[in-house]
Amino acid sequence: MDEQQWLADRFAEHRSHLRAVAFRMLGSLSEADDALQDAWLRASRADVGQVDNLAGWLTTIVARVCLNMLRSRGRRRDEPLDIQTADPLLGPASAGDPEHEVVMADSVGVALLVVLDTLSPAERLAFVLHDLFAVPFEEIAPILERSPEATRQLASRARRRVRGAAPAPHADxxxxxxxxxxxxxxxxxxxxxxxxxxxxxxxxxxxxxxxxxxxxxxxxxxxxxxxxxxxxxxxxxxxxxxxxxxxxxxxxxxxxxxxxxxxxxxxxxxxxxxxxxxxxxxxxxxxxxxxxx
The missing domain is CATH 3.10.450.50 (Nuclear Transport Factor 2; Chain: A,)
Known part of the structure; x- marks a missing residue:
């Protein structure tokens, strides 16, 4: 088996995890699948000979792609397109299936997706990777080109936004x-x-x-x-x-x-x-x- 096929098989093995990261980063299955497509193109052109942690490396690539998409979205605020994905690495073309996206949103939590959409791209990435997927700040910091402590502060700010202010004491x-x-x-x-x-x-x-x-x-x-x-x-x-x-x-x-x-x-x-x-x-x-x- 050549290296390209080996990498394609490994990417397919990790696809569910990578898609989960991308969906929480972007809030849309069609955009998440776009991110995975872009991540695969980047990964397929890279030299993986020195990669020790393939899952972490692929997660980093997906996170970088999503960060760029969020920054671009902040400039354009375009609505995501419901495009069907036919790439074999991404599995069935479910992005165009609204029922599947509803189930995905329900499983993550619609309110969480809404609050995540209010965060800056850097805050969202720090929170999603650390709080939802337990990626250490030392691995997130290079993606954001910040120190681990600054990245920790981003995640902390995002966490406070997600939790919100304490409800009134009398609220049942x-x-x-x-x-x-x-x-x-x-x-x-x-x-x-x-x-x-x-x-x-x-x-x-x-x-x-x-x-x-x-x-x-x-x-x-x-x-x-x-x-x-x-x-x-x-x-x-x-x-x-x-x-x-x-x-x-x-x-x-x-x-x-x-x-x-x-x-x-x-x-x-x-x-x-x-x-x-x-x-x-x-x-x-x-x-x-x-x-x-």
Whole structure:
């Protein structure tokens, strides 16, 4: 077996790990597969004779590619393209399968992807590699061209952003999370009866202008009208998961890890009394987002 085929086989062996790193770095399967394609081209042109830790070396290459993509994204803010990948090293062309990407996002955590998208490229790389994949700071520092201590500080800043501010002492996060997750389950499953049981009879739903593309915000009142509206709106809602919004449990919708809509809930007892659907960019930017433990 020649060296090129040997390297191709080793790359295929590590593909799942490398793809997991790239997805957490980029938040999109199509972009992650693009990164792996680029990483393979770089690796295939390199001399691997002196490489002692092949998995670590390949991870470093993928991380460098992702860092460049994040920096370029920061300049362009282009939306990722849903391209199908047919390269045999990358496996089945799943990037174009939205269901597969939804499962991947759910497994990582939609809220985590949203918060990671708010970090600088350097913070994101330091946090993902160290906190999620246990790569030592001494190995991350050369990628960022910083000292290990400076890299440690980047990861620490990112960690504080992911955790967010402490919720209010009186906030019953466990109970409220159960209500919000039940709302998500009922709307996803189109279970009208289950949804009605979660809503206060006088519940109100307010959707801002960017949600409905209307001149003024839209308000709906009453359990049945709100339930019908929520069912219709959430029927096709993908990439949705619980998160802390300004210290309270809510939902975020984030295709490709980029926040598009947030749902803030007012809850009394075990009933939802108000839902605020937020899509206007300036309102989304003002939200303090964090990951629920």
């Amino acid at each position: 996060l466990t109970r409220r999370r159960k209500v919000v997750e039940a709302f998500l389950s009922a709307t996803r499953g189109q279970d009208f009866r289950a949804l009605i049981t979660l809503l206060h009879p006088e519940v109100t739903l307010r959707a801002d202008r960017a949600v409905m593309l209307t001149a003024e915000p839209v308000t709906v009142a009453g359990a049945e009208p709100v339930a019908k509206g929520a069912m219709a709106a959430m029927r096709r809602a993908r990439f949705t998961g619980p998160a802390l919004l300004d210290g309270a449990v809510g939902l975020v919708m984030a295709p490709h890890g980029r926040l598009r809509v947030a749902l803030a809930f007012t809850i009394a007892g075990d009933l939802i009394t108000a839902i605020d659907v937020i899509a206007e960019p300036d309102r989304l930017d003002r939200l303090q987002l964090a990951v629920l433990d």
